[in-house]
Amino acid sequence: MGPEEALASALFDAVGGTGLTCYQVVPQARDGGAAAEFPYVRIGRMVLTEWDTKTETGFDFAVRLHSRWRGGSRTLGQQMQATLFAAIHLQPLSIDNGTLLEIRRESSEIIDLADGEFDGVCEYRGQFELTP
Amino acid sequence: MAELVSIEGMDGVRRALALMGASGRKHSRKMVRGVADAIVEEAKPLIPVREGVLAKSVVARSERDQGGISFAAVKVKEDAYYWRFLEYGSGPDGIEHGFFMRARVKVLADVDRVVMASFMAAIAGDMRRAAGR
Numbered sequence: 001m002g003p004e005e006a007l008a009s010a011l012f013d014a015v016g017g018t019g020l021t022c023y024q025v026v027p028q029a030r031d032g033g034a035a036a037e038f039p040y041v042r043i044g045r046m047v048l049t050e051w052d053t054k055t056e057t058g059f060d061f062a063v064r065l066h067s068r069w070r071g072g073s074r075t076l077g078q079q080m081q082a083t084l085f086a087a088i089h090l091q092p093l094s095i096d097n098g099t100l101l102e103i104r105r106e107s108s109e110i111i112d113l114a115d116g117e118f119d120g121v122c123e124y125r126g127q128f129e130l131t132p
Numbered sequence: 133m134a135e136l137v138s139i140e141g142m143d144g145v146r147r148a149l150a151l152m153g154a155s156g157r158k159h160s161r162k163m164v165r166g167v168a169d170a171i172v173e174e175a176k177p178l179i180p181v182r183e184g185v186l187a188k189s190v191v192a193r194s195e196r197d198q199g200g201i202s203f204a205a206v207k208v209k210e211d212a213y214y215w216r217f218l219e220y221g222s223g224p225d226g227i228e229h230g231f232f233m234r235a236r237v238k239v240l241a242d243v244d245r246v247v248m249a250s251f252m253a254a255i256a257g258d259m260r261r262a263a264g265r
Contacts, residue, residue: 044221045230049241062237064228066220111216119222123233 003059003130006096008043011063013094015041018087020067020080039069039076041084044121051127058101058129067120074110077120081108084122101127142244145251159254161194161202166250167239168192168204174235175206179218180225186212206232 001009008024015022021040029035044064051058065088067080089105103126111119139148145163149156169192179187189212195203208215214223221228239246 045228045233047230047234047237049237060237060241062233064220064230064233111220111222113222119220121220 001096003098003128004046004048006098007048007059007061007063007128008046010093010095010100011043011065011088014087014091015043015065015084018083020083036068039067039080041080042066042068056129056132058098058127060125060127062106062123062125065122065124067122068117069120070115070117072116074118077110077118081110081120081122088124095128098128098130101129139251142247145247148251155258157197157200157202159251161197161204162254163247163250164202165192165194165204166253167243167246168194168206170239170246171206171232171235174238175231178229178231178234180229186215186218188212189215 012022012024021037022043023036023040024043026040026042027035042065044066046061046063048059048061051060065084067077067084069076069080085105085108088103090103093100093103103124106123106125108120108122111121113119137148139145149160149163152159172190172192175190176187179190181187186208189209191207191209193205193207195205197203217223218225218227218229219232221230
C-alpha cells in the first residue's frame with residue numbers, strides 16, 4: 001500500500017468509525033446525478049510532499065474532508081464537522097506501514113450550493129513517517 | 133577590510149530583521165508579501181482557463197500589521213466569485229481543482245528558500261539605493 005492509499009485508508013476508517021457514511025468517490029446514478037446517501041463525508045483533494053532525513057522518510061500532507069448534506073440549515077453540517085474534529089484532530093490515526101506524527105484541522109467553512117445542498121469543507125494538515 | 137555577515141535559514145532572517153529596526157519591519161512586510169506572491173504564481177498555472185477571468189483575478193495583497201506581525205493574503209476579485217466552486221469541486225465539472233491548496237502546500241514546503249530569496253532581494257535593493265544606483 002502506497003502512502004497516499006495508506007493515508008486515505010486511515011481517514012476512511014476514522015470517518016467510518018464515527019458512524020458517518022464516507023466515500024472516496026461519490027457513487028453516480030444512471031442519469032449522472034449523485035447516488036450517494038446524504039449526509040455523507042467525501043475524502044477530497046489530498047496533497048503529499050515527501051521529506052527525508054538521514055534515517056527517516058515521511059510526508060507532509062494536506063487533505064480536505066467534505067461534509068455534504070441537504071436541508072434548510074447549517075446545523076447538521078456543523079455537527080458533522082464537530083464529529084470529524086473529535087475523531088481526527090490530534091488523534092493517533094493508524095497508518096499502514098507508517099506512523100502518524102501529527103494531524104490537525106487548519107480550516108473549516110461551509111459553502112451553500114444549489115437546491116438546498118451544502119458543502120462543509122475542513123482542511124487537515126499533518127505529517128507521517130514511513131516505517132523503515 | 134569588509135566584514136562578512138552570515139545569515140542562515142528562517143531563524144537567521146528573523147534575527148537579522150529584529151536587529152534592523154524600522155527597516156527590518158519594512159523588509160518583513162515585503163517577505164510575507166513575497167510568500168503570498170509565490171502562492172499566486174504557483175496557483176495561476178493550475179487554474180482551469182475558459183476566458184481567463186479567474187486567473188487574472190487572483191492577486192496578493194499586503195494586509196495591515198497586527199500586534200507587530202506582518203500579514204499578506206491571496207485574494208480573488210469579485211468578478212471571479214465562482215473560484216470556490218472550482219477550488220472545492222462543487223462546480224459543474226465536479227472536479228476539485230485545489231489550485232490554491234496545491235500552490236500553498238508547494239510554497240510552504242519550500243518556504244525557507246522563498247523567504248531567503250525575498251530577503252536577499254530586499255537587502256540588495258537597500259545596497260543599491262545606498263550606493264546611489
